[in-house]
Amino acid sequence: MVYVAHSPYKTSEHKVAGAVITFQDIDSFKHTVEESRAYADTLIDTAREAVLILDANLRVLVANPFSTILFTWPAKIPSIAPFSSLVTAMDIPRSAPCSRKIVQQRTRVDDFEVTHNFEHLGERVMILNARRLNTKQSLIFLTIEDVTDRRKANEALVKQAELLKQSEETSAASPLTS
Numbered sequence: 001m002v003y004v005a006h007s008p009y010k011t012s013e014h015k016v017a018g019a020v021i022t023f024q025d026i027d028s029f030k031h032t033v034e035e036s037r038a039y040a041d042t043l044i045d046t047a048r049e050a051v052l053i054l055d056a057n058l059r060v061l062v063a064n065p066f067s068t069i070l071f072t073w074p075a076k077i078p079s080i081a082p083f084s085s086l087v088t089a090m091d092i093p094r095s096a097p098c099s100r101k102i103v104q105q106r107t108r109v110d111d112f113e114v115t116h117n118f119e120h121l122g123e124r125v126m127i128l129n130a131r132r133l134n135t136k137q138s139l140i141f142l143t144i145e146d147v148t149d150r151r152k153a154n155e156a157l158v159k160q161a162e163l164l165k166q167s168e169e170t171s172a173a174s175p176l177t178s
Contacts, residue, residue, distance in 0.1 A: 001027050050144035055137060070121070070146060108132070124148045 003026045009018040044051045050067035052060050112128040125148045133139040 001025070001030055047143070049146070052142045052144070053133075054140040054142060056140075058140070061139070067144070070118075070124075070126075070144065125151050 003024045004021065005024070006019055006021045008016045009020050011017045044053075044062065044064045047064055047066060050070045051062075051064040052067060053062040055061055109128060109130040112130075114126045114128060115123065116126065117123045124146055127145045127147055128142065129145075130140055130142045133141055
């Protein structure tokens with residue numbers, strides 16, 4: 001592929017005396033862009049958490065396959081409903097400041113915890129992380145990690161440890177007699 005650029009050639013008296021035409025081979029640049037896109041798509045698609053790319057109006061532009069499980073969206077999600085309306089539908093009032101912080105203050109959000117009761121999944125605990133991408137479109141990269149099962153497993157371990165400790169205390173308090 002060849003890029004053609006042209007501009008008028010002007011004399012010192014500012015009269016157009018001709019044209020300058022340049023030709024540039026952009027195949028290698030195009031190939032690099034395509035490779036970068038494929039790399040980014042692969043990273044997003046293989047993530048084991050919900051990955052969303054939002055525009056400045058919080059509209060979802062890209063969503064990986066894992067996000068379709070959490071939000072029951074169709075597999076292909078070009079420009080679906082705004083994330084802000086998703087937040088409203090989920091009735092997560094604590095998520096709105098998170099979204100505003102990213103959009104208005106152009107900052108990042110780390111480990112923002114949200115609990116929500118999904119109709120199809122039940123109550124889930126999620127950790128949100130977001131970064132503003134410095135692009136022309138002012139995009140937001142958002143990950144949503146479902147930590148519900150990990151929390152439940154940790155709680156079960158704590159209960160078992162407490163039961164074991166009580167059992168040890170009980171057996172120490174009442175020595176065996178023969």
